[in-house]
Amino acid sequence: MSPELLIPLLAAAVQSGTPVLYATLGEMFTERSGILNLGVEGMMVVGALAAFLTAKFTGSPWLGLLAGGMAASALGGIHALVCLEFLGNQTVSGLALTILGAGLADYLGTPYIGQNAPGFYAFDMPVLSAIPFIGPIFFKHDALVYISFLAPLAFWFFWHRTRTGMALTAAGEYPKAAAAAGLNPVRLRWIGILVGGFLIGMGGAYLSLAYTHLWTNGMSAGRGWIAVALVIFAFWRPGRAVFGAYLFGGVMAFQLRLQATGTNLPSSLLLMLPYALTIFVLLLSAMRGKGKSSAAPAALGVNIEPEG
Amino acid sequence: MFGLNVVKRQEPPKWGSFLIYPGCIALSLCISCLLLAAQGKPALEGMVMLWQGAFGAWYAFEDTLLKTVPIFLCSLGVAVTFRMQVWNIGAEGQFALGAVGATWAVLTFPNLPGWQLMPIMFLSSAVAGCAWGLIPAYLKLRLKVNEIITTLMLNYIGILILQFLVYGPWKAKASFGFPMTEEFPSAAVVAAIPGTRLHWGVAVCVVAAVILTIFLSRSRLGFELKASGESLGAARYARMPYGFLVMLVMGLCGALAGWAGMLETSAVVGRLQPSIMVGYGYTAIVVAWLARLKPWAIGLAAVFLAALRVGTENLMLELQVPAAFGHIMEGLILVTVIAGQFFMNYSIRLGSAEVSK
Numbered sequence: 087m088s089p090e091l092l093i094p095l096l097a098a099a100v101q102s103g104t105p106v107l108y109a110t111l112g113e114m115f116t117e118r119s120g121i122l123n124l125g126v127e128g129m130m131v132v133g134a135l136a137a138f139l140t141a142k143f144t145g146s147p148w149l150g151l152l153a154g155g156m157a158a159s160a161l162g163g164i165h166a167l168v169c170l171e172f173l174g175n176q177t178v179s180g181l182a183l184t185i186l187g188a189g190l191a192d193y194l195g196t197p198y199i200g201q202n203a204p205g206f207y208a209f210d211m212p213v214l215s216a217i218p219f220i221g222p223i224f225f226k227h228d229a230l231v232y233i234s235f236l237a238p239l240a241f242w243f244f245w246h247r248t249r250t251g252m253a254l255t256a257a258g259e260y261p262k263a264a265a266a267a268g269l270n271p272v273r274l275r276w277i278g279i280l281v282g283g284f285l286i287g288m289g290g291a292y293l294s295l296a297y298t299h300l301w302t303n304g305m306s307a308g309r310g311w312i313a314v315a316l317v318i319f320a321f322w323r324p325g326r327a328v329f330g331a332y333l334f335g336g337v338m339a340f341q342l343r344l345q346a347t348g349t350n351l352p353s354s355l356l357l358m359l360p361y362a363l364t365i366f367v368l369l370l371s372a373m374r375g376k377g378k379s380s381a382a383p384a385a386l387g388v389n390i391e392p393e394g
Numbered sequence: 395m396f397g398l399n400v401v402k403r404q405e406p407p408k409w410g411s412f413l414i415y416p417g418c419i420a421l422s423l424c425i426s427c428l429l430l431a432a433q434g435k436p437a438l439e440g441m442v443m444l445w446q447g448a449f450g451a452w453y454a455f456e457d458t459l460l461k462t463v464p465i466f467l468c469s470l471g472v473a474v475t476f477r478m479q480v481w482n483i484g485a486e487g488q489f490a491l492g493a494v495g496a497t498w499a500v501l502t503f504p505n506l507p508g509w510q511l512m513p514i515m516f517l518s519s520a521v522a523g524c525a526w527g528l529i530p531a532y533l534k535l536r537l538k539v540n541e542i543i544t545t546l547m548l549n550y551i552g553i554l555i556l557q558f559l560v561y562g563p564w565k566a567k568a569s570f571g572f573p574m575t576e577e578f579p580s581a582a583v584v585a586a587i588p589g590t591r592l593h594w595g596v597a598v599c600v601v602a603a604v605i606l607t608i609f610l611s612r613s614r615l616g617f618e619l620k621a622s623g624e625s626l627g628a629a630r631y632a633r634m635p636y637g638f639l640v641m642l643v644m645g646l647c648g649a650l651a652g653w654a655g656m657l658e659t660s661a662v663v664g665r666l667q668p669s670i671m672v673g674y675g676y677t678a679i680v681v682a683w684l685a686r687l688k689p690w691a692i693g694l695a696a697v698f699l700a701a702l703r704v705g706t707e708n709l710m711l712e713l714q715v716p717a718a719f720g721h722i723m724e725g726l727i728l729v730t731v732i733a734g735q736f737f738m739n740y741s742i743r744l745g746s747a748e749v750s751k
Contacts (some may be wrong), residue, residue, distance in 0.1 A: 124542065128725075164729060167733065168729060168732050168733045172732070172733040172734075172735075172736040173736055173739070173740070174732035174733055174735065174736065175732060177481050177542070178679075178683050178728070178732055179729065179732050181483065181679055181728075182680075182725050182728035182729045182732060183725070183729070184725075185676060185680070185721055185724055185725035185728065186721075186722060186724075186725025186726060186728075186729060187725070188718075188721060189718045189719070189720075189721030189722035189723075189724070189725050190718075190722055190725075191718075192716060192717075192718030192721065193429070193715075193716050193718040193719050193721075193722055196716040196718070303718075308546075308547075308550055311543060311546050311547070314542075314543060315540075315543045315547075318540060318543075352558055352561065352562050354554045354555075354557040354558035354561060354562075355554070355558055357554055358550070358551050358554045358555075361547040361548075361550040361551050361554075362547070362551060364543065364547045365533075365539075365543075365544055365547050365548075368533075368539045368540065368543060368544065369533065369537060369539060372533075372537040372538055372539045373537060391402070392400040392402075392740075
């Protein structure tokens with residue numbers, strides 16, 4: 087493939103991988119605290135709607151981003167209430183959240199289908215965008231993409247070098263020991279869900295404010311579920327999440343481009359690619375992870391029972 | 395919780411389900427009312443319309459029962475997999491494949507008489523749905539691939555296969571560009587029960603439920619299935635065939651969901667078209683959990699959620715409420731019920747902590 091074709095494709099991969107990256111990091115944040123949240127798909131689309139509406143009525147995409155994050159975080163709060171306070175089943179609660187979130191976004195968003203909102207636009211990063219090959223792929227994007235470059239580093243620092251980060255890991259690995267050490271694992275898991283939810287909402291906001299600048303129903307199109315799979319693929323490590331997200335971004339961009347060039351392949355077969363790749367990627371990580379002890383947080387999906 | 399003392403109950407209280415479930419559903423209906431009001435619609439009138447749309451007349455109730463059939467069949471299968479703690483979210487895709495399997499039979503043997511074609515359709519839809527359920531089961535057993543995600547991805551892929559076929563190779567010549575197959579010949583249509591608009595798929599539901607109930611409560615495999623769900627370690631220790639059981643429940647669920655897809659295509663729509671995919675497979679999850687995975691309760695919960703769907707259609711007509719309103723209500727009911735089940739397993743004591751065992 088010639089560079090004239092390859093560079094735009096890779097740049098598109100970075101762009102369409104970014105919402106998945108935010109969602110993956112958000113879910114990873116939550117799961118590291120020991121909570122399995124299968125509501126990502128619903129939270130993402132609610133975040134996308136809240137971001138769209140806020141940006142539309144205030145004119146500020148940044149406020150939109152904030153609203154998107156907060157809306158998804160609030161929806162995550164339901165999950166926290168159900169699983170942490172009412173000790174409900176995490177798997178089913180997450181599914182309920184997805185049904186609820188998708189319904190809410192459709193219901194509240196229907197009057198705005200096809201309408202536009204101000205969003206984030208690409209600009210060249212000074213100096214860096216001039217680097218040959220790398221520049222046009224990574225440094226001709228919008229602000230949210232640049233922020234997402236820093237996110238994995240920030241995550242690594244947070245989890246390995248800060249007290250809160252290590253406490254969160256303890257809540258996910260062995261909440262009883264965390265409690266014995268004077269930490270409050272329930273509160274830590276609340277933080278895990280709410281902060282993770284905010285990031286998932288940012289992924290949603292990216293869809294309606296940067297990837298497109300308009301509202302359509304069902305915007306997330308399975309990206310939330312792909313993010314859940316990518317957390318497994320990434321072995322709960324942020325660096326690998328970047329790789330996974332861009333891989334998916336690449337396949338989505340490739341599929342769109344192929345459709346646009348008017349190929350003979352039917353669009354429904356092309357649309358299958360990301361979903362088939364998800365299964366394939368899980369297979370791959372399962373085969374690689376064979377024999378090793380699981381990389382998942384030890385208490386993932388296990389509720390904290392009250393004493394007594 | 396909130397500074398109160400939470401005490402684990404030895405066993406669920408007898409009054410539990412009579413108080414908790416109606417309470418949870420009432421709470422979710424209240425929130426739905428608020429949502430209606432937030433859009434400037436009359437909330438209480440809306441609830442009345444919902445009720446009338448589903449139960450107001452025999453005609454309406456027939457609609458409800460017609461929608462109960464696919465929800466019930468999918469939910470029955472989902473519940474069996476959930477019993478084993480196998481989180482099969484794939485009824486939607488298995489439903490799609492069932493519809494595809496049945497349509498394949500109709501298009502391949504268009505001239506067979508009904509008494510030959512019908513069994514082939516039942517078989518082909520069951521095989522197709524079953525296959526779609528066995529893929530994630532195999533991956534789970536062989537490579538420990540998370541079945542939640544594989545079943546979900548196979549939903550998307552299954553629906554796209556259906557779309558590929560009706561937009562492409564199976565598209566009717568006289569469809570004026572609409573994505574649909576030829577109308578099924580009368581031999582391929584599951585007939586209506588005389589005097590009603592209900593089709594004989596209702597009988598399939600009854601038979602399936604009875605057989606499954608007997609299987610779960612009377613047979614050795616049924617017992618092992620329940621035991622493996624409750625404690626995987628103990629089941630392995632007792633040398634129960636865990637792998638076989640997973641394949642069995644996933645295949646069973648696929649076949650049941652496949653039949654649901656076949657009945658919807660053949661008896662309700664009369665041809666294959668993408669609009670048969672309206673999320674029955676996801677509703678089935680809500681139903682299964684609401685019914686605490688018990689077959690008789692699944693019947694009740696399936697009627698209830700089917701009524702909700704039919705009632706929402708009435709609401710769409712009368713108040714121009716988007717169809718998504720029904721999904722919100724489903725989600726709300728599921729959320730409140732999951733939270734409400736807390737009170738079945740725990741009691742809350744006020745005051746200072748006294749040591750109680």
